[in-house]
Amino acid sequence: MESLNALLQGMGLMHLGAGQAIMLLVSLLLLWLAIAKKFEPLLLLPIGFGGLLSNIPEAGMALTALESLLAHHDAGQLAVIAAKLNCAPDVHAIKEALALALPSVQSQMENLAVDMGYTPGVLALFYKVAIGSGVAPLVIFMGVGAMTDFGPLLANPRTLLLGAAAQFGIFATVLGALTLNYFGLISFTLPQAAAIGIIGGADGPTAIYLSGKLAPELLGAIAVAAYSYMALVPLIQPPIMKALTTETERKIRMVQLRTVSKREKILFPVVLLLLVALLLPDAAPLLGMFCFGNLMRESGVVERLSDTVQNGLINIVTIFLGPSVGAKLVADKFLQPQTLGILLLGVIAFGIGTAAGVLMAKLLNLCSKNKINPLIGSAGVSAVPM
Missing domain, CATH: 1.10.720 (Transcription Termination Factor Rho, Rna-binding Domain; Chain A, Domain 1)
Incomplete structure (x- = not known):
């Protein structure tokens, strides 16, 4: 009888709490969204599976x-x-x-x-190596840089202002988080508000990187919010874009103003890094990896390295990054009032960023002969998943 009792006590079901049960369902929901709905499957699938592993009673894989x-x-x-x-x-x-x-x-x-x-559990080790050290988001940013073509931006530099305007979503989110804290609705510190604000940039690697540095306790909620809303961009943005533009504006046809030379494309990441990093050294890690990846692409002399960064390397890092984020989906950290605030602020940030980009395009059209289709203003919300 004692042996049977010991066997029963060793079963995970005997120690399953309500919070863990809820998080198991949340993790299954993420898996369903990734597989059935194709919502950012490259990251939501490993995050969801990491969430399952993190909430198995008595396993301690994320501790x-x-x-x-x-x-x-x-x-x-x-x-x-x-x-x-x-x-x-x-x-x-x-x-x-x-x-x-x-x-x-x-x-x-x-x-x-x-x-x-x-x-430490295996997922805790993954988190320490991949996110705690900051390595995984940086490597992914290198891959994103290797995938990026700056030709259209260099041909029409005015479009840079569209991206700048869309960052209003970040500042609005920070102010929103501090407002919730001021009125005592949901408690957020300034570092937490800053980490949440990055959701407004719709940039997955940056959100994970800064959350890991500023508010690791909120990383799971911020990552899930950022990637979920990026997957929902086709649903969030069109109503805003349609409401802020006329049919005539939506039919504006744009032409590339000039051909961008190879020399310009090579010099751009180098000059960009020097200008920004010398002014804002804290931005050097992320921007440096991004520019390095872009330089490998545009130089044309390291095609093998560029191809590896764009494909094999970024895929390998993603395999470890997803479960590492999932390690933060444990019940006692995720099931907090702050999570609801993060989800609410995230969708508001996407909306404000989209609206600001569209309105900036309309403003530029007032003082320019070469019209910009305001719809591309929504692209300022980068929605960079990987």
């Missing part, structure tokens, strides 16, 4: 060594950690102290948990 220690509820071990953090020896107090601790102190506590015999 760090320290989180595994806290989940074990050993009074003696909790007392040791609490003494180091100068807090009460209970899980809630320790988590609060860790949230306020410096990264160096958090690292010390993680090492202490390892010394006590705990090991």
